[in-house]
Amino acid sequence: MEPTSLLRLLFLTSVLCCTTNQASRTLSPSRSQVFSWSSVSLRCGEVDGADGWTLRRNTSRDTMTQCGVDWGQSVDSTCDISLTVTWDSGVYWCESTEGATSNTINLTVTDKPVILQSPVLPVTEGDNITLHCEAMMSADLPAGFYKDGSLIRTEPAGHMTIHHVSTSAEGLYRCHIEGLGESPPSWISVTGAPTTAAPLTSKAPPLTAAPPLTAAPPPVWHRLQLVFRLLTHLLVFCPYFICTVLAVSLYRHRPTGNHLGLDAGHDDVITSELLERS
CATH class of the missing domain: 1.20.5 (Single alpha-helices involved in coiled-coils or other helix-helix interfaces)
Known part of the structure; x- marks a missing residue:
């Protein structure tokens, strides 16, 4: 994603996350990158039992468009995209008829042969995070993991775990598999640990996207x-x-001597006459 697009995404995310009328919904599944021509199912999770929730998105081609009307197929609170293409990349969120919104997620659809599976939601300080570098046709290949353009380390099985993360772990991550290429970048956010005084319901339920696939069939x-x-x-x-x-x-079927009408016996007679004359 280009820097300008990333800044727009972060701005939109901050605006929606700070809305006073937050949605009691989650968006699933929780994967941030998918291959082109794969299928994706997005769901506004049932939390408060309210009706009238829809899934919307902002992409490079459209803004504030609704699933089932402008794109995808909507059934209840689930939206299916049967064959994703690169212009399905964008920001997705759930929205109620009253204007309440859930958290947002950024979905990247790529035609590259490598994708990075990383946490879509902000990670809490002290938690462990695992990054998966997934190839289009193979699994568990050696991969190098990068943060803000610098190599962290190379893992032989394509999985890297960062233990007890701090705010310094926040940044733009990508991975690279030798001979195949690198994944699109993904932003990982780290938030402070919740205090005991904060009520459990003060924070809107997170928006999730598809679980990372470690050994899924192609x-x-x-x-x-x-x-x-x-x-x-x-x-x-x-x-x-x-x-x-x-x-x-x-x-x-090429022409031969017999094709000219001369048989073997006739050839022998001619040869004998020539010898006698000589």
Whole structure:
């Protein structure tokens, strides 16, 4: 995501999170990055039992658009995007008919072969966070993890855990798999530990997105991509195969001496006469 887009996202998030009429809803599942042509199901979680909740988003192509009207398919409080594309990347949130909003999440849809799974919601100081570097066609590959452009370390299985995080862990993270490339960046926020005096209900329920997949099977479109590549190779191979068959066929039916009407016996007579004359 470009720096300008990131600043806009942070501004919008701060505005929505500071709304006095916060929503008692959550948005799930809790993954921030997905591959193109995969499916995503977003849900405004049932917390207070109120009706009239909808899912909205801001993207590079539209603003304040509603699921089921402008994009996606809405069923109750769930919104399904059957095949995601890169312009589905944006900010998503739940909104009530009275104007209350949930927290926001940023969903990135990429056509890159590598994605980073990281916490979508702010992490509390002292907690552990785990980052997963996921390849499109393989799992658990060695990956390097970066924060604000600097290498943290390389993990052989593509998973990195940061223990007892502090506010210094806040930043822009990405990962890189040798030979495949790097993931889009994701912002990780760290908040202070809650005080005992603060009531448990003073904070709006967090907005979550899809759980990180560590060893999930590749999406259906990955298999379709393999079939498409196979068909492409067959289309390229078939003309060469047909030309080879035709060449062999023409070679086997090429003209010979017998084709001129001379049989073997006639050839022997001519040869004998020539020897006698010599």
